[in-house]
Amino acid sequence: MSTLTWIDADTVKKLLNRDDLFKLLEAGMGQYSLGIDSGIVQPVRCTVAVQDVEGYLGTMPCYSRSHGILTTKLVSFYPGNVRVPTHLAWIMHFNHLDGTLLALMDGEVITNVRTGLVSAVATKYLAGKDSKILAILGAGTQARSHYVAMSSLYQFKQVRIWNRTKQNGEKFADEIRSGSLLAVQDATSTTTTTTTTMTTNNNNWTVTCCDTVEEAVKDADVICVATFATEPILKKKWVKNGAHINAVGAVRPNWRELDDDLMTSSVVYTDTRDGCLLESGDVILSKCKIYAEIGEVINKSKQSYQDETTIFKSVGMAIEDGICAKYIYEKHTSTNCT
Ligand SMILES: NC(=O)C1=CN([C@@H]2O[C@H](COP(=O)(O)OP(=O)(O)OC[C@H]3O[C@@H](n4cnc5c(N)ncnc54)[C@H](O)[C@@H]3O)[C@@H](O)[C@H]2O)C=CC1
Numbered sequence: 180m181s182t183l184t185w186i187d188a189d190t191v192k193k194l195l196n197r198d199d200l201f202k203l204l205e206a207g208m209g210q211y212s213l214g215i216d217s218g219i220v221q222p223v224r225c226t227v228a229v230q231d232v233e234g235y236l237g238t239m240p241c242y243s244r245s246h247g248i249l250t251t252k253l254v255s256f257y258p259g260n261v262r263v264p265t266h267l268a269w270i271m272h273f274n275h276l277d278g279t280l281l282a283l284m285d286g287e288v289i290t291n292v293r294t295g296l297v298s299a300v301a302t303k304y305l306a307g308k309d310s311k312i313l314a315i316l317g318a319g320t321q322a323r324s325h326y327v328a329m330s331s332l333y334q335f336k337q338v339r340i341w342n343r344t345k346q347n348g349e350k351f352a353d354e355i356r357s358g359s360l361l362a363v364q365d366a367t368s369t370t371t372t373t374t375t376t377m378t379t380n381n382n383n384w385t386v387t388c389c390d391t392v393e394e395a396v397k398d399a400d401v402i403c404v405a406t407f408a409t410e411p412i413l414k415k416k417w418v419k420n421g422a423h424i425n426a427v428g429a430v431r432p433n434w435r436e437l438d439d440d441l442m443t444s445s446v447v448y449t450d451t452r453d454g455c456l457l458e459s460g461d462v463i464l465s466k467c468k469i470y471a472e473i474g475e476v477i478n479k480s481k482q483s484y485q486d487e488t489t490i491f492k493s494v495g496m497a498i499e500d501g502i503c504a505k506y507i508y509e510k511h512t513s514t515n516c517t
């Protein structure tokens with residue numbers, strides 16, 4: 180029987196490299212969307228509501244034959260948490276051949292990083308090549324993760340932040356201006372180091388914390404929405420035609436971030452169609468048509484409508500966590516063996 184390895188958050192942070200994970204996630208999303216031919220089994224997340232305190236516990240198992248991945252993530256999300264992060268997670272990584280547990284690892288860092296990276300994969304396929312204005316709604320963990328991930332794709336001329344509590348939005352904007360968010364990422368990533376230099380040396384860029392969502396998204400090419408909003412905060416009338424939107428919040432069937440007009444008039448892509456049809460309030464309540472999973476664009480079975488307004492709606496997928504967990508486990512094992 181193999182011994183169980185525990186991999187803590189600091190070790191996960193040290194071992195992960197965003198460039199590697201971007202490529203692995205891109206390929207994995209493409210494979211997932213091959214449907215029954217994918218060899219990936221991923222039931223829709225089963226979420227228990229902890230009603231008394233407005234918290235949720237989600238279980239996210241998956242198996243991928245070709246990757247040799249058998250993992251389960253347990254993720255709690257408590258929007259009201261202040262003392263501890265709103266999202267906490269752990270991933271169990273199994274030997275898929277005999278079902279033994281190989282490793283238990285922190286899943287918070289993986290959740291934070293992979294969500295931004297998956298949005299970056301979608302942005303690569305769905306946004307215009309020459310995106311200059313980035314708007315981010317929210318100033319929490321995912322807002323930061325998305326800023327870092329989007330910065331690996333474009334050198335933005337303007338970054339605009341809106342947050343419900345302006346003080347926190349200002350703090351986030353200061354972190355962007357200082358370059359600290361990019362500088363602390365991935366000691367092992369050459370790409371992000373280059374981006375840091377580019378961004379901090381860019382004299383022509385502006386970073387603004389806006390008073391209103393309308394002001395933040397005006398003429399924006401790429402908009403990332405990463406909040407715990409339960410009512411629509413982003414309206415179609417403020418969004419320029421042809422913009423690309425990554426919407427990662429509103430992960431409960433009755434929560435909203437985007438208004439009906441925006442959902443029904445844009446070309447909507449998802450991470451997982453099955454997951455969004457059961458969990459995404461923006462999809463369910465607007466009754467919008469889902470055009471494709473982003474994996475179908477990656478595997479070339481569906482088109483990218485880059486000239487139209489596009490939405491990438493994600494709720495999070497177990498296979499993303501499985502891919503990251505296996506990558507971390509293998510790096511951890513090889514590092515310890517040498
Ligand atoms: N699609 C995916 O794969 C994933 C989605 N998420 C979701 O992304 C969203 C953001 O997560 P984190 O950044 O980690 O959380 P966080 O707690 O770090 O930040 C939450 C942000 O939402 C804002 N906010 C809270 N209530 C709001 C409201 N009623 N209206 C407008 N803004 C509000 C806060 O000011 C803060 O900026 C959450 O809905 C979370 O569940 C998180 C992980 C993965």
Ligand SMILES: O=C([O-])C1=[NH+]CCC1
Nearest residue numbers: 254290430494495496
């Ligand atoms: O994919 C994920 O881990 C989550 N999605 C929404 C909350 C956590």
